[in-house]
Amino acid sequence: MVELFSETVLSFVYLIAAILFIQGLRDMTHPRTAVRGNLTSAAGMFVAVGATVLWFDILRPEVLLGGLVVGAALGVGLSTTVEMTEMPQLVGLFNGLGGGASALVAGAEVFQLGTVNGGVIPADVGTAAAASGIVGAVTFTGSMVAAGKLHGVVTGSAIRYTGEHVVKAVLLLIAVLSGAYMIVQPGVLAGVLQGSMVPAYWLLIVAASVLGVMLVIPIGGADMPVVISLLNAYSGLAAAGTGFVLGNSALIIAGTLVGAAGMILTVIMCESMNRSLANVLFGGFGEAAASxxxxxxxxxxxxxxxxxxxxxxxxxxxxxxxxxxxxxxxxxxxxxxxxxxxxxxxxxxxxxxxxxxxxxxxxxxxxxxxxxxxxxxxxxxxxxxxxxxxxxxxxxxxxxxxxxxxxxxxxxxxxxxxxxxxxxxxxxxxxxxxxxxxxxxxxxxxxxxxxxxxxxxxxxxxxxxxxxxxxxxxxxxx
CATH class of the missing domain: 3.40.50.1220 (TPP-binding domain)
Incomplete structure (x- = not known):
């Protein structure tokens, strides 16, 4: 009865967090209410993270507290030192960190389940983990390249080479096959933990990480607004996938909201440029300078x-x-x-x-x-x-x-x-x-x-x- 009561309370707290996320997103649709929307969404995340930390025995309290203090210090530092003109780079950085975190958490959960279940994981959990890993890794490295282009440490020109689409297709295929192998082989994780084979999940992460770089470097600086918006959507989808792996409703809702909002904004941006998303990803502005x-x-x-x-x-x-x-x-x-x-x-x-x-x-x-x-x-x-x-x-x-x-x-x-x-x-x-x-x-x-x-x-x-x-x-x- 106590356990049931606790789960009910936790679900109610997550529902409150979800309502705050939705209201915050609604307020962000207009400049006049955008600040309030940001604060409301932050409050929702505080509620969700706080409930998760208190309800689940994840790490020792001092370790969790240390992580929260370090994260808060970094956030405050960035918010007070980054110039407004550099805000696009910061958004790209946040997108990447969100995607990378989702991929790592999903991987940690998969390996924990594999240890408990003798190397066998449920197909639905494995599928969600594979999807989160691929999207999260692509988001992380792609966002780092996008932020580098915006900050001038990576050239803003479109970097193209012969066979680039073949390279990207091969990397995607490796990532997908690694995920499929992890899901359908009942003894894969047991073998991995015994050190007898290459970890399928980490092969997936490596392939997807390289794919993220290859996807963004051919895109010119003029298309970075669309790329940032798309990567924002990816970070949300990766978080939602990790939410399914963990069975965490708050993470599923938050990730889905970010993913949907990011995709809608990406479509609006493409329409504003009279270009399709495929043209942005595989075309590019500024490849030929005026003579x-x-x-x-x-x-x-x-x-x-x-x-x-x-x-x-x-x-x-x-x-x-x-x-x-x-x-x-x-x-x-x-x-x-x-x-x-x-x-x-x-x-x-x-x-x-x-x-x-x-x-x-x-x-x-x-x-x-x-x-x-x-x-x-x-x-x-x-x-x-x-x-x-x-x-x-x-x-x-x-x-x-x-x-x-x-x-x-x-x-x-x-x-x-x-x-x-x-x-x-x-x-x-x-x-x-x-x-x-x-x-x-x-x-x-x-x-x-x-x-x-x-x-x-x-x-x-x-x-x-x-x-x-x-x-x-x-x-x-x-």
């Missing part, structure tokens, strides 16, 4: 430069201004100067909005996070579908560090790598001012005819320094 001749043909004699002083004069007569942020703004850490300019314009009764493209930056919501950090009001952040119809009524558009997401070739050139990709139609505004360091192409590797349009002015320079100059000029002339 000097192509650049000269579009830009030579057609580029009009401007200055902070001229931009100030444009803003002085503007009634509506739209600011389009991009990865260049993140690199320059110009969000605070941009937010100050928007606040000054708003104080002078200028209507201000921010046009946010879904794939601007290095991860979904990257621009929203940076602007929120600079205290930009949430109601000023407009998604592509909402902002595009308003450009024709906009006096000045300021593009800061964006390129491909404002490239009109997406609408006019069917042979372009970004053909059909929904873009911000900034050229419809009265005047477009583009702040970039140079005329270099974006991740797609193609020139941008917007820069040569009659109503486009190029404001060359570092984003933060340039915007600070514009803010200074605007203050001085008010």
């Amino acid at each position: 000097t001749e192509e650049m000269d043909e579009i830009y030579e004699g057609n580029i009009t430069e401007t200055s902070p002083e001229e931009l100030d004069m444009l803003l002085d007569t503007a009634g509506r201004v739209v600011i389009v942020p991009g990865y260049g703004m993140a690199v320059a850490q110009a969000q605070h100067a941009v937010a100050e300019l928007a606040e000054l314009l708003d104080e002078n009764d200028v209507e201000v909005a921010f046009g946010i493209h879904p794939v601007a930056g290095r991860m979904p919501g990257h621009m929203n996070v940076l602007l929120a950090e600079a205290d930009v009001p949430y109601d000023q952040m407009k998604e592509l579908e909402e902002i595009n119809p308003t450009f024709a009524q906009t006096d000045v558009v300021i593009v800061i560090g964006s390129n491909d997401v404002v490239n009109p070739l997406a609408n006019t050139d069917d042979s372009s790598p970004i053909a059909g990709m929904p873009v911000l139609n900034v050229a419809e505004a009265g005047t477009v001012v583009v702040n970039k360091r140079s005329l270099s192409p974006g991740f797609s590797g193609i020139p941008n005819p917007l820069f040569a349009e009659d109503n486009c002015l190029m404001l060359f320079g570092d984003g933060q320094e340039t915007m600070q100059e514009v803010v200074g000029q605007y203050k001085e002339n008010q």
Whole structure:
């Protein structure tokens, strides 16, 4: 009776944790409630982990406490030291750690069951463990490569070689066959524990780990937002698989929520780029850089430069201004100067909005996070579908560090790598001012005819320094 009561209480606690997970995920769908959603989800995980630690005699209390202290210290350290511009790398790192942890826990449980049952494990547990091991290992190494690409320690270019798809197919086959061998051979684990054969599960892990690297290195930097989202989904699926191995309902629910949300977000990201997931994984942006001749043909004699002083004069007569942020703004850490300019314009009764493209930056919501950090009001952040119809009524558009997401070739050139990709139609505004360091192409590797349009002015320079100059000029002339 006591054991039954304990299991009932544990199930109820896990149900509370699941409700907190679901509510937290719901709150994360809007920037205004995202912080609350994050805290709610964290509370759910605290409840689930706490219940698991208290109910099950897993390790000695001092060992568990030590692990919790170390983990908490690392989490606090990362949250307080990592810059907002490096948040995509941190997300990739977290995805990888989640996948790796799932693979290790599933493997530990399989080997424990094998010891108890004389090398025989239930087919359902073995299947779940094999799936968790493959997905978790792929997530771990793939996420490490993705984080390396984002941080610049691994080249952001697509690394391709002859026979790459054959190599990946062979690695996947080895991993799957290792998992199948582990499941269908009743004496496999007993033999493993006696040291008489190669551990099938660890062969699965090795093959899947190499596969994770091989899957991500051929993908260019422009596709990293989609890759990060997909790997996030993988980490959730790996956790759900481990939940089935352990018979832990909280882990199953949490993993399923993360996996489903990640897959939905991946689909949305692909639609925002007008590309299929297969094209992202096996295609890639930026494989062929624009030639000097192509650049000269579009830009030579057609580029009009401007200055902070001229931009100030444009803003002085503007009634509506739209600011389009991009990865260049993140690199320059110009969000605070941009937010100050928007606040000054708003104080002078200028209507201000921010046009946010879904794939601007290095991860979904990257621009929203940076602007929120600079205290930009949430109601000023407009998604592509909402902002595009308003450009024709906009006096000045300021593009800061964006390129491909404002490239009109997406609408006019069917042979372009970004053909059909929904873009911000900034050229419809009265005047477009583009702040970039140079005329270099974006991740797609193609020139941008917007820069040569009659109503486009190029404001060359570092984003933060340039915007600070514009803010200074605007203050001085008010």
